[in-house]
Amino acid sequence: MFKTIFTKLIKCVNIFKGSLNKPLKETIALEEKDMVAWVREDRNRAITEIYRQYRDEFVQFSQKYGVVEEDRLDAFQEGVIAFYEYCYSGRYDQSRSSPKTMVFNMAKYALINMKKKQGKLVSVPDTHLTTREKEGVVDLLNENLTHQQHLIKRGLSHLGEQCQAIIRLFYFCEYSIEAIVRELGYQNENVVRSHKSRCLKKLREHLKMKNSGTK
Amino acid sequence: MGLSEKDHILIEKHLAGQLTETEQRQFLQRKEDAEFSSELQFQQDLKIASRSQERDELRRLMRETDAYSRPSTRSFASNKYRRILAWSAAAILLLISVFVFLLPVLPGSESGFYSVYYEPYPNTVSPLTKGGEGLPDGFQLYELGRYEEAIRALSDLPVTTTNQFYLGLSYLGDDQMIPAIAAMQGITDRQSEYFIPAQWYLALAHLKEGELDTATRLLEGINQTDHALSAKAAELLEDLQ
Known part of the structure; x- marks a missing residue:
């Protein structure tokens, strides 16, 4: 029992010390970043920073909508993803609205739609999103994969790293074969095409195996 | 019979939205072919699956960020609340400090x-x-x-x-x-x-x-x-x- 008290006390002292003395963490000035370039070049860091810097503020800010914290956090995550996809598509105009405004608006719209799906109405003021921006959020929330698409998605994780990279660049990032040559340092377009073709063949074989296994 | 290289390029350009008018006509004609249509469907499904996988990866990244920053940020306590907590902890510490510091190091x-x-x-x-x-x-x-x-x-x-x-x-x-x-x-x-x-x-x-x-x-x-x-x-x- 003494041990527990002892360790809890140490923790209390640390929390106390931390609350009073801990300087604000060094933050990256997101507003100054070229978001479209950043999410394309350094996805993981971009998403982690956007999420880390705006998460708590959104969750606190959205308290007034009377939705539980877990749902507000879920909506925020969907907002970040919608923002990422919007940036990735090259349609995001940073001069029209800051990253924070855009993420918050998308997260708010996600929150409205998530609750609507549950048959609940959330009173949120106008999100100031364009139709296209709203469509991005709705498309994300309505993702409903078919059985075949599920199998393909699972199959993707069974492919080698190089195959996964080519497929991601071609199908998600919508890179041309020429751009993939440059990005992954291949010799020429024919090499990429034949590599991609082999990857798709492996994927089909995996699906065939899975489909025959379930019959 | 198998698809030709030209067929694959047609599908590639269709997915990228880069078909010219002539290619668009060829594409519509080829779509009538069962094998071509099946390949097109497969690649369209792959595009959707790939996007879904990307989304899952982003969710994983955010969950990981949560995992590393808990409990201080995950609990979303306001600064005011945290100050109250800190001072409460200090008060409790004060009350029991005599008791604690008399304990030998265990x-x-x-x-x-x-x-x-x-x-x-x-x-x-x-x-x-x-x-x-x-x-x-x-x-x-x-x-x-x-x-x-x-x-x-x-x-x-x-x-x-x-x-x-x-x-x-x-x-x-x-x-x-x-x-x-x-x-x-x-x-x-x-x-x-x-x-x-x-x-x-x-x-x-x-x-x-x-x-x-x-x-x-x-x-x-x-x-x-x-x-x-x-x-x-x-x-x-x-x-x-």
């Missing part, structure tokens, strides 16, 4: 740090989903806290870094430190995303076993990296001093 108290610092690592491999179907896999059993079942399920999987890591975590959850240490020690690939987290849990397991020197060495190693856990390692090292 041998083996480092094991208590385990319970203070241990937090389950999130299941980022196959997270449970709302309304998910079928029996839970080993990773999901771990997430559910059904550690004994998770150990059985994960032990049956091939030995990979990911499987070993979650097996080790399940042993930790089940309070079996020796096999947990053995599993975590098996993660030696420094390039793996699980290497530093495995070192962290290994350090905690050694602390629980009262092996302060080994734990300290591991924590110092983590502290020298720029991994998100280095701050926690530094904090724990400070507490241990």
Whole structure:
């Protein structure tokens, strides 16, 4: 029992010390970043920073909508993803609205739609999103994969790293074969095409195996 | 008969929205062919699956960020609330300080740090989903806290870094430190995303076993990296001093 008290006390002292003395963490000035370039070049860091810097503020800010914290956090995550996809598509105009405004608006719209799906109405003021921006959020929330698409998605994780990279660049990032040559340092377009073709063949074989296994 | 290279380029251009008018006509004609149509459908499904996979990866990244920044940010306590908490803690400390400081330094108290610092690592491999179907896999059993079942399920999987890591975590959850240490020690690939987290849990397991020197060495190693856990390692090292 003494041990527990002892360790809890140490923790209390640390929390106390931390609350009073801990300087604000060094933050990256997101507003100054070229978001479209950043999410394309350094996805993981971009998403982690956007999420880390705006998460708590959104969750606190959205308290007034009377939705539980877990749902507000879920909506925020969907907002970040919608923002990422919007940036990735090259349609995001940073001069029209800051990253924070855009993420918050998308997260708010996600929150409205998530609750609507549950048959609940959330009173949120106008999100100031364009139709296209709203469509991005709705498309994300309505993702409903078919059985075949599920199998393909699972199959993707069974492919080698190089195959996964080519497929991601071609199908998600919508890179041309020429751009993939440059990005992954291949010799020429024919090499990429034949590599991609082999990857798709492996994927089909995996699906065939899975489909025959379930019959 | 098989598709020609031209067919593949037509599909490629269609997916990229780059068909010229002439190609668009050829594309519509070729769509009548069953094999062409089936290939087109496959690649359209692949595009959707690839986007879904990207989304899952982003969700995993955000869950990981949550896992590393808990409890201070995950609880979303306001600064005001945190100040109240801090002062309350100070008041409690004041009240019992005489009692505490009269206590001798307890041998083996480092094991208590385990319970203070241990937090389950999130299941980022196959997270449970709302309304998910079928029996839970080993990773999901771990997430559910059904550690004994998770150990059985994960032990049956091939030995990979990911499987070993979650097996080790399940042993930790089940309070079996020796096999947990053995599993975590098996993660030696420094390039793996699980290497530093495995070192962290290994350090905690050694602390629980009262092996302060080994734990300290591991924590110092983590502290020298720029991994998100280095701050926690530094904090724990400070507490241990």
